[in-house]
Amino acid sequence: GAGVSQTPSNKVTEKGKYVELRCDPISGHTALYWYRQSLGQGPEFLIYFQGTGAADDSGLPNDRFFAVRPEGSVSTLKIQRTERGDSAVYLCASSPTSGGADTQYFGPGTRLTVL
Amino acid sequence: AQSVAQPEDQVNVAEGNPLTVKCTYSVSGNPYLFWYVQYPNRGLQFLLKYITGDNLVKGSYGFEAEFNKSQTSFHLKKPSALVSDSALYFCAVREAGATNKLIFGTGTLLAVQP
Numbered sequence: 368g369a370g371v372s373q374t375p376s377n378k379v380t381e382k383g384k385y386v387e388l389r390c391d392p393i394s395g396h397t398a399l400y401w402y403r404q405s406l407g408q409g410p411e412f413l414i415y416f417q418g419t420g421a422a423d424d425s426g427l428p429n430d431r432f433f434a435v436r437p438e439g440s441v442s443t444l445k446i447q448r449t450e451r452g453d454s455a456v457y458l459c460a461s462s463p464t465s466g467g468a469d470t471q472y473f474g475p476g477t478r479l480t481v482l
Numbered sequence: 483a484q485s486v487a488q489p490e491d492q493v494n495v496a497e498g499n500p501l502t503v504k505c506t507y508s509v510s511g512n513p514y515l516f517w518y519v520q521y522p523n524r525g526l527q528f529l530l531k532y533i534t535g536d537n538l539v540k541g542s543y544g545f546e547a548e549f550n551k552s553q554t555s556f557h558l559k560k561p562s563a564l565v566s567d568s569a570l571y572f573c574a575v576r577e578a579g580a581t582n583k584l585i586f587g588t589g590t591l592l593a594v595q596p
Contacts, residue, residue, distance in 0.1 A: 407589075408589075409588050409589050410526070410572070410584070412584065425583075458525060460526075467514055471584060472528060
């Protein structure tokens, strides 16, 4: 079946601009996660949704970052007033439920470059 | 606080030889442990996980990992390496009942020489 998909695969923007990154989870998965992976590092947690609500947003670095999942499926990560330090690969993952033992399945990521 | 350590940035092994990629973790309670592999310009692919039960876990592509509670380790192993196993490997942990987010190590680059 179809895995997690993310669009765009690459995004280049200028400092100060607004960007939106999209994630389509595996069909039927109720939990959705966003992570950020900087060069040479492991993924770092940003936010997790159970259904439509953000169950844990403790990883969002500041109030320029926001994410939504209005219908409990597709999610959008929004970054305002982008900075060069936001450059990274943004990974989305989904799991069947929010149960701790569930495997998180990752998408291919969106590479964001802020010039 | 939860943490994961992958002490080796890179592991080199000859094709056909056994491989081990090391991982140690720190959580307050019981751990759920995961291994993922990342090929260039691709997302993370799930290999295997330890939740409970048998300490030896078998996963995809012939990989296995052994959970050792006393040493707080979860090393990834394969009896015979393939050149196609060359990739970046990440260990991750989440604390049972505490959080749903995964805490990842910094990754280990596995290079298998033909």
